[in-house]
Amino acid sequence: MKKLLCFLGELNIDFQTDLAKALAQTVDKNDCSIDFVVNFNVDVASVLFGELEKRIIYIPDLDSYDGIIICPDTYGIPGLDEMIGNYLEKNAHCPVVSVRVEDDRFYSVLYDDxxxxxxxxxxxxxxxxxxxxxxxxxxxxxxxxxxxxxxxxxxxxxxxxxxxxxxxxxxxxxxxxxxxxxxxxxxxxxxxxxxxxxxxxxxxxxxxxxxxxxxxxxxxxxxxxxxxxxxxxxxxxxxxxxxxxxTEQLADKIITMLKNVWSGNEQDKISKLPLxxxxxxxxxxxxxxDTSQFQKLYLEKELYVAALNFSPYFGLEFENVDTFEELVRAVHLRLAYKAYGSPDDFGTIFFCMCDESEYNKEDAVEKHLNCTEYMYLKAIISGDTVSPHDIRFKRSELIPEEYRRRSSSLFIFDLHSKDDCYGYIAIQNDNIEKVKNIIKPLVFSINNALERIKMYSENQAINQIRAQSYNDPLTGIPNRRGMERYTTRLMERLRYSDEKYCLMSIDMDGLKYINDTFGHLEGDRALTAAANLLNDAKPDGGIICRTGGDEFVAIFISSAEKDATDFIARVEDAIKAANSTGEYQYDLSVSIGYEFCNKDSDMLMSLHIADNKMYESKKKKKKNRKD
CATH class of the missing domain: 3.40.50.2300 (Response regulator)
Incomplete structure (x- = not known):
């Protein structure tokens, strides 16, 4: 089987998408395979970011291919067309075909404009x-x-x-x-x-x-x-x-030219296609x-609107990730749980990351700008599944050979900041057109998250501040941000199971009375004591968060009423024990309401229901104190 490589720019543009689709279909009919190396226009990014984006051309091993296709007028980065041409002239040992732009160093397929x-x-x-x-x-x-x-x-x-x-x-x-x-x-x-x-x-x-x-x-x-x-x-x-x-005729002509060269048949340097x-x-x-076009227009508009509504959440959901593993889970959750089309539309996504051990050599600075000779396959996302890996392989393979599917094209997207190359993602996809509008924001958002992760890992002070940002400074338990982080992971877990979880609304009773009577320092002490008691009583794997003032939320996996009542009993026993010590001039007390939820539940509505139950509990309490 002959293996082809295509350097393509801006995959979200109609011509590029149509050409990729036509090439994929044509090579399959001719018992060939094709890999696409895709670059993006970086007009709004820094010059340095653009310089690293250019280096995507060095990811594939040119000697692994029987033919190379370049599309110079699709590259949005100034100078990239010349850079690719010079690189291939010096290093390619197979026929190269230039599409729509004549280059006397290679074969060219042109439209007769x-x-x-x-x-x-x-x-x-x-x-x-x-x-x-x-x-x-x-x-x-x-x-x-x-x-x-x-x-x-x-x-x-x-x-x-x-x-x-x-x-x-x-x-x-x-x-x-x-x-x-x-x-x-x-x-x-x-x-x-x-x-x-x-x-x-x-x-x-x-x-x-x-x-x-x-x-x-x-x-x-x-x-x-x-x-x-x-x-x-x-x-x-x-x-x-x-x-x-x-584009179908164009793809056919490209493959015909290459087949002629492979077979030793006569082939003109330039072929022109009619328009x-x-x-x-x-x-x-x-x-x-022509109203016949309106249905297709409507469907196209729906895809654009979906992409516009979908892509801004990448930044929000990736903002809280601290590790590469968390980033992969966040990407999977965004693609699979909160659907853009079908999760299967993305095909299979391979996270191929640089081998950091290679950076310890003398030429580490230069290597940081390019992918390493050996890569690590760290994770695979495919439809509803995500799986961690740690497979070392040679970059010339692009992905480990055992994961190659014969009939699917492979699309390579570079992962980098303006200073460092992290690796690349490879998407094995039968029809990239379905997700063409979302790939660019996805890749750029992953780049931003990887840059933050690297910064946090290298700076312990920032890492410490980052960790503190998830916790309430007074009580030491997670705050609202910590709760959001926990629920993100919880939703990912529930995506693949029928488990339920218990959502509790907890209010400390009498905080205003304590503050007014004994002072705010004592009120803070009471809040801290209540937080510790709640935290000690929570089930394994659960979380207690202070969401503001005298308000707390508990979340834990459970579908049994007994789990909720047992938790409440443990809290009541702990509070009774604390009040019996005489340490406080008042009684510690909390009111609790809860609701059981599943992955399809509206969490905000469920919390509202738990709130109402908590307030009902508060009303029923008969205590001899002034609230």
Whole structure:
């Protein structure tokens, strides 16, 4: 079986997801396997973080592969395309195919952008009788941007239409410059442009949004076209006239080229694929709205909304983890218990961490920037299960060979801060499209958590403060934050069992009387005594927390009424013994209410029920003291 490697950027973008899916299907049909090494745009992160993100290219062992695929125009980190090209030129001993960007050092599969872009421009001239046609380029450091601009210029020249400097705006293939581009066209030309031809759909949609903001009607006031035929272009109202590239044809051509090279057959260095012009509403060719796309649009929107609602909780749930083991449990809990789609959508996640013993060598500083030669498989998350491991393996395998599934692609994501490389996660997945919107925030949140864990482990003072943050400074028992940490772990345990737990609301009686009569220092002493008595009486594995003022909460695994009543009896006996010593000028007393819960219970509602029972207990007490 031939083994392929693909360097891909920004997996959440439509083209990249479609290409990954098409490649996975095509290699499987051709008895091959493929690994994807994925990098992310880090515009909002530090320069140093971006430099370490680039080093993901050093994770795979190039000699392990029979063919390598690069996608230079998908990399969001400046200079990464050049870095990968130079690295492969020097170190790759198998055929390399560059996708959509010509590189004379390798084989290249290109879309034939020139003819469809020429025809698109000519279509506006001949079919719609437009002459004031402006053009928004792509990133001019890429060859395809020059090809598309040349096609536009040649079509305009053929029809003797002058192109002035104010008719060309230099874009970047992304969304941010749509407003700037339209403003440029409107102010640099005496008459309003009749059309804007954009080098891709992202820019076309951005220009369309800018036009709508200025109350310009599309296509009545201004025509807008794009290229790539992304889903968003089809859904947009009005739908965007575009140029359709087939990722299936692209994947087939890539594999065909590689097979020719492997077999020793003649193979041209450059292969070009045709594109299809799709004329829609935004140029005026269609008047009706294609409602058949709305169902898919709705489903896409649901995935985006789910991702937006889901991803912010990574930071919240990972904030309290102190160890790698806790982080893995938190990731599993977030993916499996609080579902984003189905837990199975993520496939199998492998946590592959660097071998710290290799950092003890003389070149440790440099090694901290790259993954180690040997890695440790520390944990696996698969659907509803999470399992710790401690398997040492050679990094060239990416994951231990026994865990490889023949028909599933492997996606590699680097784990690092701006200073240190921690390892990587490998996701073995049959359809990465289902989770494409959540992977980036997941990886970045894991990175942040690993950086905090490293900082805590290296700084004992911070570690001590961190531990103290979970405990109430007066009584020494866990505080509300400690309770949240406990319940997170409890929910993970209950996820895989039918166990129940007892939730108790506990209130110290008469604290106001003690404070008013004997002073707040004595009130603090009474609170501490009550906390100690409660803590000593709790069942094994349970927790007593002070949640504020004179309020406590007890939680422990149980489904038996006797466990709750036994706990209450132990507390009452301990309080009776303490009061009999004569140590206090008042009687210690607590009121308790409880509710049994399972994994589907609403904890806040259950605590409210326990509160009400506690207050009923308080009312029934007949004591000769002033509360």
């Amino acid at each position: 020139y003819i469809p872009m020429f025809e698109m421009t000519e279509h506006l001239i001949e079919k719609h009788h437009l002459t004031r046609i402006c053009f928004m380029t792509g990133r001019m450091e890429l060859s395809d941007a020059h090809v598309r601009l040349s096609a536009y210029l040649d079509a305009m020249k053929k029809h003797n239409i002058e192109v002035t400097p104010g008719m060309i705006f230099y874009g970047d293939y992304w969304r941010e410059k749509g407003d700037e581009a339209l403003e440029f066209f409107l102010t640099k030309n005496e008459e309003r442009p009749e059309a804007v031809v954009c080098s891709n759909d992202y820019m076309a949609i951005a220009v369309a949004n800018a036009a709508i903001k200025r109350n310009l009607r599309i296509p009545d006031d201004i025509v807008i076209t794009g290229l790539d035929d992304i889903d968003e272009a089809r859904y947009y109202i009005p739908s965007i006239t575009s140029i359709h590239p087939s 299809e012009n799709i004329y829609r509403n935004s140029c005026g060719c269609k008047k009706d709205i």
